[in-house]
Amino acid sequence: MGELDGKVAWVTGAGSGIGAATARALAREGATIVLSGRRPAALQEVASGLAGPTLVAPCDVTRPAEVERVVADVRARFGRLDILVANAGTNVARRDWAQLAPADAEAVIAGNLTQAFHCALAVLPIMRAQRDGLVVFTASIAGRLVGLLSGPAYTAAKHGLVAAGHALNIQEGVNGIRTSVILPGEVATPILDKRPIPVPAEERARMLQPEDVAELVRWLACLHPRVTLPEIWITPTWNRAHLAELERAGLPRPAAPPWE
Numbered sequence: 001m002g003e004l005d006g007k008v009a010w011v012t013g014a015g016s017g018i019g020a021a022t023a024r025a026l027a028r029e030g031a032t033i034v035l036s037g038r039r040p041a042a043l044q045e046v047a048s049g050l051a052g053p054t055l056v057a058p059c060d061v062t063r064p065a066e067v068e069r070v071v072a073d074v075r076a077r078f079g080r081l082d083i084l085v086a087n088a089g090t091n092v093a094r095r096d097w098a099q100l101a102p103a104d105a106e107a108v109i110a111g112n113l114t115q116a117f118h119c120a121l122a123v124l125p126i127m128r129a130q131r132d133g134l135v136v137f138t139a140s141i142a143g144r145l146v147g148l149l150s151g152p153a154y155t156a157a158k159h160g161l162v163a164a165g166h167a168l169n170i171q172e173g174v175n176g177i178r179t180s181v182i183l184p185g186e187v188a189t190p191i192l193d194k195r196p197i198p199v200p201a202e203e204r205a206r207m208l209q210p211e212d213v214a215e216l217v218r219w220l221a222c223l224h225p226r227v228t229l230p231e232i233w234i235t236p237t238w239n240r241a242h243l244a245e246l247e248r249a250g251l252p253r254p255a256a257p258p259w260e
């Protein structure tokens with residue numbers, strides 16, 4: 001018996017990283033998992049490791065018609081949709097103002113911000129009818145802090161996503177729909193391969209792991225429906241941004257943490 005028995009959860013970006021770990025965590029709690037992303041093989045591989053019922057539903061979440069097709073399929077098969085984890089996201093290596101191409105700016109904004117509108121707009125009618133639902137947006141610490149690392153398009157898109165989450169709570173909380181925006185710091189996932197400066201394996205090992213964020217989503221999904229956590233920061237303890245601050249202040253670099 002899991003706490004999410006009978007619930008249907010749709011996870012986007014489910015073929016890798018945080019999305020794949022979230023699909024596993026929600027499935028372990030008994031939810032039926034709908035997995036979306038653009039690569040069917042990656043989704044299939046994650047789905048084949050899940051114990052409970054799944055639906056592999058490849059789609060590009062920047063395309064509203066594809067998103068609506070997935071949600072129509074979910075409605076037809078399961079008759080409900082309880083949890084949306086709009087987690088898909090992307091970035092580009094050439095992300096600084098000096099390098100950013102207009103097409104890349106559009107793709108990063110669509111892939112991190114517009115996509116969440118498409119997903120939320122598609123599921124809201126079902127959740128409103130149920131008078132119950134959980135929407136989770138995976139934003140980023142770059143959704144609150146403006147820095148150089150993530151690039152302006154990603155930073156602007158994630159700021160917009162945080163705002164969209166709060167706006168959803170204002171209008172849809174009264175319909176029983178809870179929205180949580182999660183703002184992770186650095187997580188060791190494939191998105192780091194898009195960084196202009198490669199991230200070494202030993203640095204990745206000390207970051208948040210995808211399972212840490214997935215456990216947060218599982219916990220959120222198991223809370224009583226009267227509870228909403230609108231915005232949650234989750235950061236690595238060995239925080240490279242803080243190390244950079246210490247360095248700038250001329251303070252000594254502490255010893256590496258005692259855990260891996």
Ligand SMILES: NC(=O)c1ccc[n+]([C@@H]2O[C@H](COP(=O)([O-])OP(=O)(O)OC[C@H]3O[C@@H](n4cnc5c(N)ncnc54)[C@H](OP(=O)(O)O)[C@@H]3O)[C@@H](O)[C@H]2O)c1
Pocket residue numbers: 012013014015016017018019036037038039042059060061062087088089090111112138139140141183184185186187188189190191192210
């Ligand atoms: N890792 C970090 O340090 C970090 C920190 C803060 C926030 N985040 C956010 O966490 C979320 C998950 O990323 P991750 O770190 O787990 O990296 P990831 O492994 O690269 O996951 C991103 C996922 O999004 C999917 N995706 C991208 N564009 C898509 C589209 N247009 N349509 C459908 N699916 C799409 C990708 O699958 P396909 O390529 O198959 O479509 C991929 O599975 C993202 O929103 C990211 O911005 C990550």
